[in-house]
Amino acid sequence: MRGADVGFATALASLPKVGPARLARLLDLGEPGEVFERVCTGALGDEPGLVEALGASRADLLASWRHHARAMDPEGLGRLHHDLGIRLLCAADAAYPDAFRTDPEPPRLLWVAGDIGAVRSPAVAIVGARRCTRYGHDVARRFGRELASAGVTVVSGLALGIDAAAHAGVLDVEEAGAPPVGVVGTGLDVVYPRRNAGLWHSVAQCGVLLSEAPPGASAEPWRFPARNRLIAALADIVVVVESTERGGSLYTVDEAMARDVEVRAVPGPVNAPSSAGTNRLLADGAAPALGTGELLESLGVVADVPGGAGRAEQPVYRDPDEVEVLDILTTGSVTFDELAERSGLGLERLGLVTARLQAEGVVQRSGGWYERRG
């Protein structure tokens, strides 16, 4: 999309309560500039498609749009894109990703920061809970790292937790791997969540950030399920690493199934709420994601992946007590008391062993619970 149209289209998308469906109806009415003019003058409203999309509160909405549109500066919005280094794509542009061209609900407007060439097949989406365990974090990071180094594009949502871990894994590979694709729910100039600011900019720099929301759009709850549909649309496989029984990543699963995209889930302990959703998916027939090798096989990619062990571990000498404690921790998170009872070590000795393992970074403590890392 070029010139003045960018500003007008952005202005339309920035109107209050405009989501993908209403935006599509608006753009169907004609050239963006012309439609925007009609919104401003109020010469709008009887078109059948629009009537249906606006529903009962049509009159109020149109009045509100008119009010907001008059305060907007489409030209300024166009310049803003230039200043921020953001491009706006629509289906007419050659760079518009092919994956969306065949999609049942494609984004009519797609804002892009970074190199759109990063969006390519084969692609795997890695999604999961924001509040994840160390286990989920480590699995997501390893998958991200190994898939990227095998040349597979990793798509994720840049949320906290699993999403961030997956992309952090991709960035571990640096130059050598496929660049990351981040699909976000806010405007590309609105970093959300703030804690991911560093990752956000790295992904934009090394790969590409996509958003269906115009610059300036804040983190409204309805934008995230819509964003999940884009993640599903871009992926050949969706891997859910951790999810609670009703986690947001299950929206992505629904969208993936609607598009016949393969869904895989990472198994977790049956007593951990953080894996309840993924274990349910497995029970419902999703294939387990046990390692990168199987994902690559399913994608038909032949690549040399280190046999599932992650980074090569250097043998470290450990005294028998440390080995014992690490063995107990393989079953999940364990309290200090339980460690003491199961290892039979004295409290002082156990304090020393855990302090040493923590200092080495092999074990971490979260509240009263000890977990193994990596």
Added chain:
Amino acid sequence: MVVDASADDGEARLVVFTTISSATVLGVEGQPVTVEAHVSSGLPGFSIVGLPDTACREARDRVRAALLSSGCQWPQKRVTVNLAPSGVRKVGSGLDLAIALALLVADDQLGVECLDGLAAVGELGLDGTVRGVPGIVPAVDAITADELVVARDVAHLVGLVTDAKVRAVATLHEAVAALAGEDPWPPLPPRPDPDPPTRVPDLADVRGQHAARRALEIAAAGGHHLLMVGPPGAGKTMLARRLPGLLPRLDPAQSLAVTKIHSAAGLSLPSDRLSADPPFRDPHHSTTMVALIGGGAPTLRPGEVSCATHGVLFLDELGEFPPHVLDALRQPLEQGSIRISRAAASVVLPAHFLLVAAMNPCPCGEANRPGYCRCSDRERARYRRRLSGPLLDRFDLRIDVTRPDTNRLLGGEPGASTATVAARVAAARARAAGRGVRCNAELADARLEAATPLDAGATALLDTALRVGSLTARGLTRVRRLALTIADLAGTEAPLTAEHVGMALALRSEPLTRSEAA
């Protein structure tokens, strides 16, 4: 009594003036008061001067009714009562009895000689009964007298703290009759049955919770403040209630101090002895600043922090206390006392307590367990912000308490009993006494380094912990202090080993920090 018959104008003018000792309370200390009564001819009237508060001013009505009910006369003259020193505010009703006796002598209903060396503390009822008052222990402690008239029901308690001969009376009439020589002083009431020894719950009742039990032991031995973080039902309160049993019994000076504070605060006291049990105070989180810190009108009454002196102050649901109330704890935690200044007066209240606090890790209580918490980041952050960093810093021991496994609750071996652990604590405190302090928490930072040499393994462990950031420079001092107590408990001599330091690290988590997974 002074009889001044001046005949300047040819008419005899009788001036009668008497004094008797009594005392009132400010903060936790008694203030000696001399009650002066002056009866002169003139229009009948009664006034009390010398900064009485409302309760004290109302003595006029109580004394009048009590005199009349006891078969005495109310002087039909001009009566002035002065409470000296007149610059100090007098509070409460404890001066009633002294006022009544002074008045009777001034009015010549009693002989003047009977007030020699006499002091009286007690409130009068309208029917002439004599009652004890809150704060009677510090009040009588401040009085020097040969004989002390008090209410019968507090006679034994008073006898524990005063050198004077205690005269116990049930009514004003008994006192008047004895002073007039009509009857002998009533005998002291029979010694009350010894109160059943206060039962401190035993540590052996706690199953599992090895780390928490060890933390209690270390807290008792080293005087380290303890913060327990854990979900509801993990047994935090149960553990805290067992801490006073581990502390050493109070010595006589501490017993007296605690009894005075509790008396001034109006708490119930054992009637037959000075309690040597370390106090345990657990104010609810709706407690106001004044009730916690002290300074309640009118006596600048001691608050919960003072009542917990030489014992344990337990704050359950620490996160629910208003932040400004918690921050007010910082001065007493640092100095062992608190200065209360009001327009009328300024007092220093003792506040030397062991602080034990318990809280949930987040509103839902599950935050500690990876993958189980349902609270949003914002909720957890808001909960964390309720504790200021400086307050959090005061806790040497910060442990996470988890719900014990039900199997262990039913089948577990009982742990060491309170008596066993208390003996270890006493031994550790004896070692600390060798350094010239009661417990290691009192050891000055400057002396800590010299007192805690580290062996090679301990140095290496601390080095790594500092390098990877699991320990901060500020935390290092605290860990050394803790490790010293751990070594004292184990009975080992310097230097500290890696195991002492490792145990200290395990008992000092960074509570309420979110697990940084991303």
